[in-house]
Amino acid sequence: xxxLVCISKTPDTTSKIAFTDNFTRxxxxxxxxxxxxxxxxxxxxxxxxxxxxxxTGSVTVINVGPKENESVVIQKALAIGADxxxxxxxxxxxxxxxxxxxxxxxxQEQYDLIFTGKETIDYNGSGIGGMLxxxxxxxxxxxxxHMVIDAAGSATITREIEGGVEVVTVNKPFVISxxxxxxxxRIPNMRGIMSARTKPVKVIAPVSVDTYTSIVNYQLPPARTxxxxxDPENPETLIKLLHEEAKVI
Amino acid sequence: xxxxxxxxxxxxxxKKSTFETALYARKVADMLxxxxxxxxxxxxxxxxxxxxxxxxxxxxxxxxNSSVFTxxxxxxxxxxxxxxxxxTNAQVVVLSHNSAGKAIxxxxxxxxxxxxxxGAIDLPVISGASFxxxxxxxxxKAFANYAIHTPVKIxxxxxxxxxxxxxxxxxxxEAWQSGVLGADVKVTVKEVxxxxxxxxxxxxxxxxxxxxxxxxxxxxxxIEELADALGAATACSRPVADVHWRPHHEHVGQTGIAIxxxxxIAIGISGAIQHLAGVNSSKVIVVINKDPEAPFFKAAxxxxxxxxxxxxxRLIQAVKTFKAQNA
Numbered sequence: 001x002x003x004l005v006c007i008s009k010t011p012d013t014t015s016k017i018a019f020t021d022n023f024t025r026x027x028x029x030x031x032x033x034x035x036x037x038x039x040x041x042x043x044x045x046x047x048x049x050x051x052x053x054x055x056t057g058s059v060t061v062i063n064v065g066p067k068e069n070e071s072v073v074i075q076k077a078l079a080i081g082a083d084x085x086x087x088x089x090x091x092x093x094x095x096x097x098x099x100x101x102x103x104x105x106x107x108q109e110q111y112d113l114i115f116t117g118k119e120t121i122d123y124n125g126s127g128i129g130g131m132l133x134x135x136x137x138x139x140x141x142x143x144x145x146h147m148v149i150d151a152a153g154s155a156t157i158t159r160e161i162e163g164g165v166e167v168v169t170v171n172k173p174f175v176i177s178x179x180x181x182x183x184x185x186r187i188p189n190m191r192g193i194m195s196a197r198t199k200p201v202k203v204i205a206p207v208s209v210d211t212y213t214s215i216v217n218y219q220l221p222p223a224r225t226x227x228x229x230x231d232p233e234n235p236e237t238l239i240k241l242l243h244e245e246a247k248v249i
Numbered sequence: 250x251x252x253x254x255x256x257x258x259x260x261x262x263x264k265k266s267t268f269e270t271a272l273y274a275r276k277v278a279d280m281l282x283x284x285x286x287x288x289x290x291x292x293x294x295x296x297x298x299x300x301x302x303x304x305x306x307x308x309x310x311x312x313x314n315s316s317v318f319t320x321x322x323x324x325x326x327x328x329x330x331x332x333x334x335x336x337t338n339a340q341v342v343v344l345s346h347n348s349a350g351k352a353i354x355x356x357x358x359x360x361x362x363x364x365x366x367x368g369a370i371d372l373p374v375i376s377g378a379s380f381x382x383x384x385x386x387x388x389x390k391a392f393a394n395y396a397i398h399t400p401v402k403i404x405x406x407x408x409x410x411x412x413x414x415x416x417x418x419x420x421x422x423e424a425w426q427s428g429v430l431g432a433d434v435k436v437t438v439k440e441v442x443x444x445x446x447x448x449x450x451x452x453x454x455x456x457x458x459x460x461x462x463x464x465x466x467x468x469x470x471x472i473e474e475l476a477d478a479l480g481a482a483t484a485c486s487r488p489v490a491d492v493h494w495r496p497h498h499e500h501v502g503q504t505g506i507a508i509x510x511x512x513x514i515a516i517g518i519s520g521a522i523q524h525l526a527g528v529n530s531s532k533v534i535v536v537i538n539k540d541p542e543a544p545f546f547k548a549a550x551x552x553x554x555x556x557x558x559x560x561x562x563r564l565i566q567a568v569k570t571f572k573a574q575n576a
Contacts (some may be wrong), residue, residue, distance in 0.1 A: 212358070
């Protein structure tokens with residue numbers, strides 16, 4: 001099974017979010033960057049597991065971003081167990097730009113499975129997988145939390161829907177977005193970290209893409225008013241306040 | 250010219266998210282000076298159910314009740330919607346940012362060469378050729394205003410961001426051939442498992458959530474009882490889902506699901522920044538925690554410092570009394 005895993009660079013989950021240039025740019029000073037959690041924990045690890053289970057195939061990770069992403073996110077993915085990496089040398093302008101870059105590479109390589117995480121924790125777009133699937137004319141299984149696949153590429157996938165799950169079958173090639181339940185996070189060991197340094201990272205120039213969307217500016221949410229504390233001896237007051245003051249019940 | 254919406258239904262019953270998108274689309278159409286809000290219905294939904302979309306501002310419904318749509322395949326749904334967009338000369342397509350919308354909207358963006366903003370939390374600002382949409386970014390820690398530069402625009406609307414107000418009206422329902430064939434469907438749905446008696450978490454207006462402070466899964470009875478009394482959905486924090494006290498789909502937070510209910514009651518959850526990211530767009534937050542230093546109190550509207558095991562049973566009783574008085 002020839003597999004491609006799309007990985008994004010995102011701020012660490014504990015990052016304080018601030019902006020510069022009159023709220024038009026994300027302030028990266030003091031921010032630690034990581035591999036987007038669902039890309040790493042679920043998409044990448046499940047791809048590695050499939051290779052281990054079938055005892056054949058390859059796992060390539062792909063990232064659209066500047067050179068520094070090689071040390072920030074690509075090395076981590078290689079240390080966890082990807083075989084090689086591709087970096088498209090461009091700033092990730094928007095979802096369509098990123099999906100178009102990945103699709104241009106995937107078209108040449110003819111992958112069997114393409115994984116993404118369910119969404120990134122920075123722009124929360126959740127669009128890359130669906131766009132890739134349409135660009136490559138493949139089925140798209142979004143929000144998947146379980147997948148079994150055989151050597152022939154016939155898969156049974158559980159995906160989340162409102163208030164439950166849907167169990168579907170599909171044959172390769174397809175695009176899948178992975179979320180919690182697909183796999184368990186793996187911590188790279190020393191051997192993985194050492195071998196990552198010798199794994200190939202291919203750098204590709206971007207293809208030209210029309211700009212579909214752009215961010216005009218950012219806003220921070222308004223501060224919440226001070227919490228109103230309710231006497232624990234009279235918790236019933238809460239229900240009265242929720243009805244009469246907050247008007248939510 | 251039209252503003253197009255996609256009808257989400259389960260076994261022929263139209264979901265609330267469709268009414269949200271219909272009302273959103275109606276307002277967008279009014280801003281653009283467009284009369285038609287066209288709803289695309291794929292699969293078997295009754296004529297009466299579809300005509301009633303007129304109550305939410307829909308003028309026309311294109312209904313393809315072909316059996317190919319009994320299987321949800323995002324490629325087939327996208328093809329149908331794209332054909333409808335072309336046939337009605339759609340300027341804007343509005344979907345819900347729910348499981349169907351997340352699968353279809355990105356595909357449709359590619360197919361229609363239309364810029365997409367997912368998870369919109371407000372109406373667009375339209376001024377001449379400029380069209381900007383506000384969405385939540387950094388998992389609720391900030392908002393971004395996105396400009397869409399393409400002639401056709403696609404917006405998926407965050408569930409629960411817009412109140413549903415039922416007006417009056419009736420939509421014209423037209424039998425319509427979407428052009429989707431059996432060969433377009435490559436995904437086979439084997440089984441759908443839903444907890445039909447429970448309120449689905451992403452759509453819930455009221456949510457009762459609990460964390461490690463509950464000490465063990467055996468203590469969730471009172472959480473469920475409080476949720477049932479309120480008509481709320483249940484949710485949990487990440488540590489609780491990680492140790493399998495609760496199912497993964499209940500996990501709210503940065504790496505779980507983000508929700509924006511009218512009321513979020515957090516019981517025995519300290520309020521780590523990753524958890525807050527998933528819930529801080531809730532309209533009202535109540536925190537119950539025995540630790541007065543729990544960071545969650547800083548993000549809360551109402552708080553009770555005390556033992557959940559004493560307070561929750563009394564709240565259940567108070568809700569039942571309240572419901573009986575206001576029934």
